[in-house]
Amino acid sequence: MADIKRRSLLAGIAALGAGACSKVAESDAGQTLFKGAEDWHRVAHRTLGGRQGLAPEYAPADRSPTFKGNGSITVDSDFYRAQLGQGFPDWRLMIGGLVERPLALSLADIRALPQRSQITRHDCVEGWSAIGEWTGPQLSALLDAAKVREAARFIVFRCADTLYGNAYYESIDMVEAYHPQTIIAHALNGEPLPEKNGAPLRARVERQLGYKQAKYLTGIEAVASLDGIGRGKGGFWEDYAGYQWYAGV
């Protein structure tokens, strides 16, 4: 008898706990708390590791045999398919927003810039990891060429792909944008980017999770605020699924 009471008490506590948790999660205070905890992680990471602290780089032998493609694995448009077949002769990366000198760069322009190659680990938010060698110019070089204005606080990556009918995009702050390992990659393991990994161009933000590594890049935009872009939370997954904007945890 006592056992049954005890058991139903425990079940009651568990249900009460779960109910209380969903109440907390839905409340403004709960959301503020979650956002605060996320911000503290970012501040702690940068305090302990340095704003320019490097993600580990691996030896060629450490690379995974293949590199998983996830999320969008192609762009569903005739233009994309035609360009993919020809090596993207007409693809342009637009650099705009709060810049003094907007640019439209072809793949040849991007390959002509000073290049950085890095063998890094890609960690998906789901938990898996893959290792590959990425090559491309540093984002900082592109931003300097376009002369970013003082007012800019975030860099937005515009993408050609859509997920569930909405345009993919992502954003990072200026610390991450000027990080030496933040590059615009056009090659994976010495070959032009495969379709599933974001051909012809993708962002590599090596201290953050996979959903920050925007693929099929069409534009880079310097902005003062993320309000008014998409649903205002700074990225596709942030907008539609509530993912954390800081993807370093």
Place this chain on the structure above:
Amino acid sequence: MIKHALSTRLWHWINAVAIVVLFMSGLNISNAHRYLYWGDYGFDPADAWLSVIRFPGWATLPQYYNLAMARDWHILAAWPFGIGLLFIWIAMLANGHFRRDLTTRPADWTLAAVIASVRAHAPAGDGAAHGYNPVQKILYGLVFGVLLPLMVFTGLAISPGFEPAAPWLVDLLGGRQSARSLHFLTAWGIFGFFVVHIVLALTDWRLIVEMFTGGRRNPAPTPVTATPLPDAEPTLVRGAPDHG
């Protein structure tokens, strides 16, 4: 003398909540990719050393699959858990709890000590009133010295944003996917302790009350000076055993 210091009681309950939230949200996160690997990388289930079950909704936080919300809880509860562990270690070293109850002597690691501990802890045992027995010292030492810190370190290691601060940590743990596997295994180790801890605590509800009130430490085998009335409840004289 008080049995549980205020620092112990505060930490105990804050940590209890943090651990439940972390464990249940962690099971939700596990459902996102139910395969564990050793080494630096791993994404192909064919390479997994363990294919984990899909944890049912009642065991997870929230009670349905939602990776973003589960991560919100996990990222939040990691703070009281990690800072709390640092706090209780400092408090235990300062107030003597560590020296008194968690340090062991070689004699504590013998089979005889284990048998004596189990005897003393049995319902009819009489030795439970004097601090931790050897088995308790070893188990609590394992939890405080190995499992809880390993949980924090493996958690930090699988955060790519933390990695620049201590790249050696990921290497030490055998690579990021190894660290993730250890994070999972250690969580279940703590869960195992949690179950035993609660079952033993429920055998005497006074243990739970004392973790709120602080309780009183029995100074020695208590000589009963006053002659108890013939109809006195014997458990009132015996006092609660020291620990769950």
